[in-house]
Amino acid sequence: xxxxxxxxxxxxxxxxxxxxxxxxxxxxxxxxxxxxxxxxxxxxxxxxxxxxxxxxxxxxxxxxxxxxxxxxxxxxxxxxxxxxxxxxxxxxxxxxxxxxxxxxxxxxxxxxxxxxxxxxxxxxxxxxxxxxxxxxxxxxxxxxxxxxxxxxxxxxxxxxxxxxxxxxxxxxxxxxxxxxxxxxxxxxxxxxxxxxxxxxxxxxxxxxxxxxxxxxxxxxxxxxxxxxxxxxxxxxxxxxxxxxxxxxxxxxxxxxxxxxxxxxxxxxxxxxxxxxxxxxxxxxxxxxxxxxxxxxxxxxxxxxxxxxxxxxxxxxxxxxxxxxxxxxxxxxxxxxxxxxxxxxxxxxxxxxxxxxxxxxxxxxxxxxxxxxxxxxxxxxxxxxxxxxxxxxxxxxxxxxxxxxxxxxxxxxxxxxxxxxxxxxxxxxxxxxxxxxxxxxxxxxxxxxxxxxxxxxxxxxxxxxxxxxxxxxxxxxxxxxxxxxxxxxxxxxxxxxxxxxxxxxxxxxxxxxxxxxxxxxxxxxxxxxxxxxxxxxxxxxxxxxxxxxxxxxxxxxxxxxxxxxxxxxxxxxxxxxxxxxxxxxxxxxxxxxxxxxxxxxxxxxxxxxxxxxxxxxxxxxxxxxxxxxxxxxxxxxxxxxxxxxxxxxxxxxxxx
Amino acid sequence: xxxxxxxxxxxxxxxxxxxxxxxxxxxxxxxxxxxxxxxxxxxxxxxxxxxxxxxxxxxxxxxxxxxxxxxxxxxxxxxxxxxxxxxxxxxxxxxxxxxxxxxxxxxxxxxxxxxxxxxxxxxxxxxxxxxxxxxxxxxxxxxxxxxxxxxxxxxxxxxxxxxxxxxxxxxxxxxxxxxxxxxxxxxxx
Amino acid sequence: xxxxxxxxxxxxxxxxxxxxxxxxxxxxxxxxxxxxxxxxxxxxxxxxxxxxxxxxxxxxxxxxxxxxxxxxxxxxxxxxxxxxxxxxxxxxxxxxxxxxxx
Numbered sequence: 049x050x051x052x053x054x055x056x057x058x059x060x061x062x063x064x065x066x067x068x069x070x071x072x073x074x075x076x077x078x079x080x081x082x083x084x085x086x087x088x089x090x091x092x093x094x095x096x097x098x099x100x101x102x103x104x105x106x107x108x109x110x111x112x113x114x115x116x117x118x119x120x121x122x123x124x125x126x127x128x129x130x131x132x133x134x135x136x137x138x139x140x141x142x143x144x145x146x147x148x149x150x151x152x153x154x155x156x157x158x159x160x161x162x163x164x165x166x167x168x169x170x171x172x173x174x175x176x177x178x179x180x181x182x183x184x185x186x187x188x189x190x191x192x193x194x195x196x197x198x199x200x201x202x203x204x205x206x207x208x209x210x211x212x213x214x215x216x217x218x219x220x221x222x223x224x225x226x227x228x229x230x231x232x233x234x235x236x237x238x239x240x241x242x243x244x245x246x247x248x249x250x251x252x253x254x255x256x257x258x259x260x261x262x263x264x265x266x267x268x269x270x271x272x273x274x275x276x277x278x279x280x281x282x283x284x285x286x287x288x289x290x291x292x293x294x295x296x297x298x299x300x301x302x303x304x305x306x307x308x309x310x311x312x313x314x315x316x317x318x319x320x321x322x323x324x325x326x327x328x329x330x331x332x333x334x335x336x337x338x339x340x341x342x343x344x345x346x347x348x349x350x351x352x353x354x355x356x357x358x359x360x361x362x363x364x365x366x367x368x369x370x371x372x373x374x375x376x377x378x379x380x381x382x383x384x385x386x387x388x389x390x391x392x393x394x395x396x397x398x399x400x401x402x403x404x405x406x407x408x409x410x411x412x413x414x415x416x417x418x419x420x421x422x423x424x425x426x427x428x429x430x431x432x433x434x435x436x437x438x439x440x441x442x443x444x445x446x447x448x449x450x451x452x453x454x455x456x457x458x459x460x461x462x463x464x465x466x467x468x469x470x471x472x473x474x475x476x477x478x479x480x481x482x483x484x485x486x487x488x489x490x491x492x493x494x495x496x497x498x499x500x501x502x503x504x505x506x507x508x509x510x511x512x513x514x515x516x517x518x519x520x521x522x523x524x525x526x527x528x529x530x531x532x533x534x535x536x537x538x539x540x541x542x543x544x545x546x547x548x549x550x551x552x553x554x555x556x557x558x559x560x561x562x563x564x565x566x567x568x569x570x571x572x573x574x575x576x577x578x579x580x581x582x583x584x585x586x587x588x589x590x591x592x593x594x595x596x597x598x599x600x601x602x603x604x605x606x607x608x609x610x611x612x613x614x615x616x617x618x619x620x621x622x623x624x625x626x627x628x629x630x631x632x633x634x635x636x637x638x639x640x641x642x643x644x645x646x647x648x649x650x651x652x653x654x655x656x657x658x659x660x661x662x663x664x665x666x667x668x669x670x671x672x673x674x675x676x677x678x679x680x681x682x683x684x685x686x687x688x689x690x691x692x693x694x695x696x697x698x699x700x701x702x703x
Numbered sequence: 704x705x706x707x708x709x710x711x712x713x714x715x716x717x718x719x720x721x722x723x724x725x726x727x728x729x730x731x732x733x734x735x736x737x738x739x740x741x742x743x744x745x746x747x748x749x750x751x752x753x754x755x756x757x758x759x760x761x762x763x764x765x766x767x768x769x770x771x772x773x774x775x776x777x778x779x780x781x782x783x784x785x786x787x788x789x790x791x792x793x794x795x796x797x798x799x800x801x802x803x804x805x806x807x808x809x810x811x812x813x814x815x816x817x818x819x820x821x822x823x824x825x826x827x828x829x830x831x832x833x834x835x836x837x838x839x840x841x842x843x844x845x846x847x848x849x850x851x852x853x854x855x856x857x858x859x860x861x862x863x864x865x866x867x868x869x870x871x872x873x874x875x876x877x878x879x880x881x882x883x884x885x886x887x888x889x890x891x892x
Numbered sequence: 893x894x895x896x897x898x899x900x901x902x903x904x905x906x907x908x909x910x911x912x913x914x915x916x917x918x919x920x921x922x923x924x925x926x927x928x929x930x931x932x933x934x935x936x937x938x939x940x941x942x943x944x945x946x947x948x949x950x951x952x953x954x955x956x957x958x959x960x961x962x963x964x965x966x967x968x969x970x971x972x973x974x975x976x977x978x979x980x981x982x983x984x985x986x987x988x989x990x991x992x993x994x
Contacts, residue, residue, distance in 0.1 A: 676915045677814065679911075679914060680814060680915050683915070684821050690832075694832060694835075727893075728893070742909045745926065746912055746916065746922070746926055758929070762932065772939045772943040773947070774939045776953070777935075777956055784960050784964055785964075789928065789964055793921060793967070793971065800974065800975065800984055825911070829904040830904065833897065833901065838897075855957070859957070863954050873961075877965035878968070884973055884975070884976045885975060
């Protein structure tokens with residue numbers, strides 16, 4: 049099974065190409081092919097997963113050398129160990145469910161075939177990233193995933209907001225990818241290889257200093273910041289909600305955005321080797337989690353709330369990575385994939401029914417969409433971290449990790465964020481399903497979604513419930529296959545009773561739920577009153593902390609201005625001055641030549657004629673006709689002749 | 704020697720000593736001065752008649768100079784021909800044609816200044832060349848004065864007989880021409 | 893002593909005076925008179941040379957006689973021409989006798 053793991057990557061690619069070129073003639077325009085392919089890959093991945101569960105240290109690596117010069121070598125290969133097996137399952141399962149869901153959601157879309165082609169292409173790229181055994185292949189997958197994201201966000205490109213969002217996503221992640229690529233280049237030039245195992249080996253030999261390793265780790269983290277929407281590169285994710293909801297579920301909740309976290313997990317040894325890199329990413333993750341959670345408090349678009357929630361949870365994962373909880377972070381990634389995908393698909397179901405994204409127009413949908421309601425409830429409880437749902441276990445793990453780090457501030461912040469998460473998710477849940485409908489039209493029109501949509505919802509709901517139990521111990525087991533140096537941040541001397549953290553997290557979650565219940569259901573405190581009391585923070589949150597405005601005014605507008613100025617410069621200096629200028633100079637030069645020829649040369653010719661006339665007009669005066677004049681001239685000449693002949697000088701004249 | 708000797712015995716040139724009681728230089732200078740003065744008057748007088756009279760004076764002075772130069776016959780010829788003939792002729796011509804000229808009009812034309820300058824120049828040239836020349840002074844000490852008429856007669860009818868005859872032809876031609884021109888008939892032209 | 897040099901200078905000056913008169917006088921008769929002066933200058937020259945270099949021979953004086961004769965002939969012809977011109981053109985001024993000028 050494992051020897052043929054390349055099939056996992058290959059099959060979606062083939063399916064994508066087939067659907068793209070021949071989809072018109074396939075049943076259901078290629079959707080069936082896509083679903084079947086994904087089904088096969090899912091079964092394959094589950095098989096690999098089970099093999100590795102039994103034998104976590106069974107690492108397989110297949111590689112084909114690609115190019116080499118000197119000691120530098122790159123390859124093309126597959127690495128199947130516990131981490132990649134876990135990711136395989138996550139990716140293929142969610143992708144499969146989204147494929148099924150899209151049957152119903154995108155049924156009437158005119159570009160149905162292309163959608164499925166893109167979906168399969170994305171799955172191929174993500175799988176390529178996941179099974180890569182070297183940084184270069186991971187980067188290739190990274191970029192391809194970005195491409196697929198761009199294509200899918202801007203799927204409805206007639207809407208300018210959608211195409212803009214696609215561009216924004218691509219460019220923002222590209223900014224992060226610059227750092228990522230620099231990190232890869234540094235590794236390649238310093239160590240001569242990009243293979244994970246070899247890099248780890250060479251770092252442990254001490255080929256590069258600790259500071260260098262730390263800097264390279266941070267460079268790689270830049271890519272994670274872009275892809276996983278950490279602050280300050282998080283701005284693309286809320287706008288990415290312009291895409292179809294299944295896309296949001298697959299790419300921007302479960303898989304692509306998790307790629308950053310996965311990359312950190314893969315190159316964790318690098319982060320550990322640097323003196324401060326883990327701390328930095330912990331703080332970045334913390335900041336992201338906090339800011340995103342606050343922004344979700346005031347959002348009114350159902351998908352946007354979920355987007356902020358995604359950013360916040362990603363921050364949680366990164367925070368976990370930063371404080372040493374690698375396994376906990378991956379565990380949260382897995383559970384998050386399930387319940388976030390469920391949340392999005394449920395939101396998609398709601399949107400499909402009500403034809404609006406605005407939660408302020410919804411309400412009371414629990415009575416109209418029962419299956420969706422049940423699934424959504426499961427997801428809500430999971431994300432809030434209520435036992436026995438999956439989120440409780442994973443969040444718990446993260447909080448324990450932060451507690452074990454040297455920084456208790458992080459722990460209390462993380463707890464606060466958990467509180468906020470519960471609060472805003474409850475707010476969403478109440479406003480959409482429980483509270484009285486605010487728009488009668490929409491309420492009357494709402495209906496349950498077709499089976500193709502509800503079945504994946506229910507599957508995911510089930511997973512949200514049981515994944516916690518199933519994977520609580522499997523994940524660390526799987527991840528232990530990678531031999532890592534012991535955690536730098538040693539556990540603090542304190543030992544806590546093992547029920548302390550669960551208690552605190554549950555308390556925070558329940559507090560959040562209760563508060564939200566007070567405000568939005570019981571209306572004990574009016575939400576509007578709170579908003580008007582804290583009007584300044586409220587507006588700041590609504591504006592998403594003005595990140596977009598900052599980028600526009602500080603980066604985009606100057607770049608535009610510079611580009612315009614350079615264009616003007618090019619036009620005026622090079623085109624007008626240079627090219628036209630040379631033409632102008634040539635014309636002028638030929639004009640000078642012409643003038644020269646006409647005036648000077650022609651005048652040279654004329655001068656001779658004029659000289660003759662002048663001479664003759666002078667000589668004419670001698671012809672007077674008077675003999676006496678002639679005698680005078682003769683005498684004059686005679687005198688001169690005599691003077692010359694006799695050589696008279698004036699001394700002689702003085703006798 | 705024979706013919707000559709008999710002739711010359713009538714008058715012994717060698718023995719005849721001139722007894723000059725006058726100061727030659729004063730006479731010369733006076734005569735020269737008067738000559739120059741009167742010739743300058745000739746060329747500058749406004750009235751033609753006056754200049755004719757001055758010309759008479761000048762010619763007479765020339766005759767005096769001839770006497771000083773032992774040319775007594777020539778002096779007589781000068782007076783007779785020049786003053787008595789040519790000058791009278793000039794006077795007649797002047798008087799015949801002086802009706803139209805106004806006495807106030809200037810007689811020198813517009814180029815008098817350059818001609819004056821050039822004349823002076825030529826004069827300088829001549830004087831310089833004279834100064835450079837060295838003529839033999841051997842005979843100057845002796846003042847040989849003797850009657851010349853006989854000798855000139857011998858000369859004219861002897862060695863210069865041919866020019867004598869030719870000159871008479873010339874005179875004939877000039878006479879004929881003068882008559883021709885003086886006829887009262889219009890000249891075609 | 894009056895030397896040859898004196899006579900030569902005198903005749904040179906007279907010559908110049910005569911030349912000046914020829915090229916300056918407007919009246920034809922004036923020109924003719926100036927020519928007479930020139931002739932006389934020549935005569936003085938001839939006779940002076942004769943006296944100082946060849947006192948016994950008189951070729952210079954003979955030459956001078958011929959000069960005088962020819963001067964007379966020339967004066968005759970010239971004056972008759974003058975009279976003819978005066979009769980036709982009523983003027984004696986040289987610059988006005990320009991029938992030939994084209």
